[in-house]
Amino acid sequence: AQSVSQHNHHVILSEAASLELGCNYSYGGTVNLFWYVQYPGQHLQLLLKYFSGDPLVKGIKGFEAEFIKSKFSFNLRKPSVQWSDTAEYFCAVRPMDSSYKLIFGSGTRLLVRP
Amino acid sequence: DSGVTQTPKHLITATGQRVTLRCSPRSGDLSVYWYQQSLDQGLQFLIQYYNGEERAKGNILERFSAQQFPDLHSELNLSSLELGDSALYFCASSPPSSGTDTQYFGPGTRLTVL
Numbered sequence: 001a002q003s004v005s006q007h008n009h010h011v012i013l014s015e016a017a018s019l020e021l022g023c024n025y026s027y028g029g030t031v032n033l034f035w036y037v038q039y040p041g042q043h044l045q046l047l048l049k050y051f052s053g054d055p056l057v058k059g060i061k062g063f064e065a066e067f068i069k070s071k072f073s074f075n076l077r078k079p080s081v082q083w084s085d086t087a088e089y090f091c092a093v094r095p096m097d098s099s100y101k102l103i104f105g106s107g108t109r110l111l112v113r114p
Numbered sequence: 115d116s117g118v119t120q121t122p123k124h125l126i127t128a129t130g131q132r133v134t135l136r137c138s139p140r141s142g143d144l145s146v147y148w149y150q151q152s153l154d155q156g157l158q159f160l161i162q163y164y165n166g167e168e169r170a171k172g173n174i175l176e177r178f179s180a181q182q183f184p185d186l187h188s189e190l191n192l193s194s195l196e197l198g199d200s201a202l203y204f205c206a207s208s209p210p211s212s213g214t215d216t217q218y219f220g221p222g223t224r225l226t227v228l
Contacts, residue, residue, distance in 0.1 A: 034216070036219075042221070043116065043204065043219045043220060043221045043222055044204065044206075044219040045116070045219070046216055046218075049216060090157060101147065101159040101162055101170050101172055102147070102149075102159060102206075102217060103159065104149075104156060104157040104158070104159075105156075106156045107156060107157070
């Protein structure tokens, strides 16, 4: 079955610390990959996406992610977090089959302490 | 603001009741997706419509149904409600294309079943 795993459920960092959130998926075919962020009380917003090409993608607010096909991974990184990055982060995969549904990971809650 | 609107924002109802959630996609988007976000199940895909036709089904219960109307808005009907149906229900839309598109999420409807 297709699934997405986010290994870190809760992460606590101090401001200026570096961030890496892991995401692995299970699907043997072509996929599109996404990271969404959900700030407290708000809806999901797209951080970045990978469709093809350069496996290192840059998104909004200084976030980037690297697609490593051999590891079925799409980890999210930010060199220096800010208090305003406190949110829940979701990795999502869209298998390029006949439907365009997104399969989400369970999310990682990030708390950045000032 | 993603351009996807959902009403109502909050809904409180009793077990056994029936409710309807409404979603208006972004202008020009033909696809509508429904997702359920709950504490125990995470973010799960329910169903997708494309230009009025059902395209894909996910973990949608038989008590739930949806439709997309000619003006492309969609409704999710939840009946015989149970306590476990309490969740945040998101709608997303994406533009017509070959499939490499981003889904834009609405603000969600928070359903509380008492």
